[in-house]
Amino acid sequence: MEKFASEAEALAYKLAEVLAEKSGRRSNFFKENCVRNTCYLRMNRYPPCPKPSEVYGLMPHTDSDFLTILYQDQVGGLQLIKDNKWIAVKPNPRALIINIGDLFQAWSNDMYKSVEHRVMTNPTVERFSTAYFLCPSYDAVIECSSECPAYRNFSFREFRQQVQEDVKKLGFKVGLPRFLNHLY
Numbered sequence: 077m078e079k080f081a082s083e084a085e086a087l088a089y090k091l092a093e094v095l096a097e098k099s100g101r102r103s104n105f106f107k108e109n110c111v112r113n114t115c116y117l118r119m120n121r122y123p124p125c126p127k128p129s130e131v132y133g134l135m136p137h138t139d140s141d142f143l144t145i146l147y148q149d150q151v152g153g154l155q156l157i158k159d160n161k162w163i164a165v166k167p168n169p170r171a172l173i174i175n176i177g178d179l180f181q182a183w184s185n186d187m188y189k190s191v192e193h194r195v196m197t198n199p200t201v202e203r204f205s206t207a208y209f210l211c212p213s214y215d216a217v218i219e220c221s222s223e224c225p226a227y228r229n230f231s232f233r234e235f236r237q238q239v240q241e242d243v244k245k246l247g248f249k250v251g252l253p254r255f256l257n258h259l260y
């Protein structure tokens with residue numbers, strides 16, 4: 077698991093740098109602003125569920141980070157939204173899944189999209205996945221790249237607090253729309 081974490085970490089930085097360069101941003105931003113104590117690894121276990129059409133393994137959501145590196149086993153169940161339809165992400169033992177998170181979407185001024193995804197349950201088989209989340213320090217400021225920024229500047233701390241507050245008060249994450257420029 078430690079090996080997975082350190083390789084996922086190195087890959088996440090590399091990918092973030094390449095994506096930053098493609099969007100015309102400074103690629104060393106991640107090295108300067110991401111820290112080990114906010115990045116994390118999540119091991120997900122989805123027990124078999126007798127009512128798969130009624131119970132999600134994981135509710136539809138976007139990830140609250142820069143970038144996620146995900147490994148899923150052979151069971152399947154991960155789906156993402158494309159053109160308003162849920163598409164299954166076919167398991168491939170030789171591939172990792174890379175998800176853009178909310179912070180990268182804001183930082184790239186919507187050039188990259190934090191895709192909504194969910195996990196369906198399986199009636200008979202247990203499923204496992206492991207995800208590495210690349211996150212900045214709580215004080216890091218997420219600043220839109222454009223002269224016409226879609227989002228106001230916000231710190232990772234502020235973003236997390238807003239997400240937690242929304243989940244507590246409303247029962248769901250509002251996420252990036254809270255930080256849209258025209259709303260404040």
Ligand SMILES: O=C(O)CCC(=O)C(=O)O
Pocket residue numbers: 118120134139146148154193195204205206207
């Ligand atoms: O289990 C999966 O395939 C997805 C996990 C996930 O989306 C997450 O941990 O945020």
Ligand SMILES: [Fe+2]
Pocket residue numbers: 137138139193
């Ligand atoms: Fe996720």
